[in-house]
Amino acid sequence: MIDLRSDTVTRPTAAMRAAMASAEVGDDVFRDDPTVLALEARVAALLGKEAALFVPSGTMANQLAVRVHCPPGTELICHTGAHVYNYEGGAAALAGVQVRPIESADGLLPVESLDRAFHDHCDAHLAPTACVALENTHNACGGVALAESGVRLVASWARARNLALHLDGARLWNASAALQRPVGELAAPFDTVSVCFSKGLGAPVGSALAGSHEAIRRALRYRKALGGGMRQVGVLAAAAAHALDHHLPLLVHDHRRARVLAEALVATPGLTCDLTRVQTNLVYFGTEAGHPFGALDASGRPALVGLLAERGVLITGSATRLRAVLHLDIDDAALGEVLAALTSLRSR
Numbered sequence: 001m002i003d004l005r006s007d008t009v010t011r012p013t014a015a016m017r018a019a020m021a022s023a024e025v026g027d028d029v030f031r032d033d034p035t036v037l038a039l040e041a042r043v044a045a046l047l048g049k050e051a052a053l054f055v056p057s058g059t060m061a062n063q064l065a066v067r068v069h070c071p072p073g074t075e076l077i078c079h080t081g082a083h084v085y086n087y088e089g090g091a092a093a094l095a096g097v098q099v100r101p102i103e104s105a106d107g108l109l110p111v112e113s114l115d116r117a118f119h120d121h122c123d124a125h126l127a128p129t130a131c132v133a134l135e136n137t138h139n140a141c142g143g144v145a146l147a148e149s150g151v152r153l154v155a156s157w158a159r160a161r162n163l164a165l166h167l168d169g170a171r172l173w174n175a176s177a178a179l180q181r182p183v184g185e186l187a188a189p190f191d192t193v194s195v196c197f198s199k200g201l202g203a204p205v206g207s208a209l210a211g212s213h214e215a216i217r218r219a220l221r222y223r224k225a226l227g228g229g230m231r232q233v234g235v236l237a238a239a240a241a242h243a244l245d246h247h248l249p250l251l252v253h254d255h256r257r258a259r260v261l262a263e264a265l266v267a268t269p270g271l272t273c274d275l276t277r278v279q280t281n282l283v284y285f286g287t288e289a290g291h292p293f294g295a296l297d298a299s300g301r302p303a304l305v306g307l308l309a310e311r312g313v314l315i316t317g318s319a320t321r322l323r324a325v326l327h328l329d330i331d332d333a334a335l336g337e338v339l340a341a342l343t344s345l346r347s348r
């Protein structure tokens with residue numbers, strides 16, 4: 001099967017497995033795993049922050065940031081489609097933090113909406129705002145890379161109100177490749193930044209949270225409290241380091257292939273795709289109203305999902321939209337097979 005459901009489905013390459021097997025390890029809860037410490041120092045330097053912490057998942061990295069920035073009973077402002085709001089199992093609520101989502105088409109947060117969402121400490125009815133979070137690339141908005149001018153506006157709005165700023169940079173590597181800007185520059189406006197190694201970079205596990213020494217000192221305590229303290233985890237840090245060494249430069253190929261796929265989708269009768277949104281490796285698309293591709297099957301998925309699966313291609317889909325994701329395990333030959341599957345649907 002050609003698996004386009006997510007960029008998290010990649011399998012570690014033989015070279016990555018070799019790097020993992022030969023990693024020097026220690027006990028990371030004692031903070032003496034040299035491979036983890038080296039990865040953390042490298043990520044901190046890349047992102048232009050004082051320190052970083054290796055964690056099991058992007059969800060944990062984001063939720064550590066929520067706990068670092070938001071005392072219980074305060075509010076976090078983010079986008080309505082943000083991962084930190086929708087897809088982290090209500091974890092912000094478990095931290096006693098109320099999320100105040102803001103809608104926008106491009107993943108940014110318009111200043112007028114921020115003004116309406118903001119609560120200071122003056123009115124006792126209201127939970128005070130503690131932090132603003134952005135996501136780059138923005139998954140729900142189509143994998144778009146956030147416009148830097150828009151990020152700067154949000155950052156200066158937040159700074160003027162003494163609010164913390166967190167970036168969910170699960171795919172910041174993709175934003176950097178798409179915008180041709182160093183990750184450190186994209187990370188600069190933020191107090192904390194999470195990044196993932198287990199998505200487009202192709203590591204089996206692992207994310208990091210970067211920030212000030214003080215933020216990471218506190219995140220380390222929360223990581224332990226949440227059960228994220230791992231022992232000889234240098235084997236996983238070695239996979240992440242290998243991904244930075246060898247897979248980072250390959251992201252542009254995922255983006256190129258995503259574009260080719262999106263153009264083929266547009267050329268397929270019954271399918272729609274907004275090409276302006278296909279800026280990185282995520283391809284969101286839809287079906288024309290009333291077209292059989294969009295008829296829901298017994299599990300509530302558009303028929304196209306099953307038709308492609310019959311042809312050896314896996315995608316995800318809901319009643320409202322479909323998604324195909326390009327990643328390390330999809331080369332030009334595999335893309336060719338996906339395009340052939342689409343062509344066979346056209347002539348059905």
Ligand SMILES: Cc1ncc(COP(=O)(O)O)c(C=O)c1O
Pocket residue numbers: 056057058059060062083084135137139168170171196198207
């Ligand atoms: C934008 C974004 N942030 C965070 C995460 C969470 O990552 P993880 O699955 O490692 O918890 C994801 C996962 O897909 C994501 O897309």
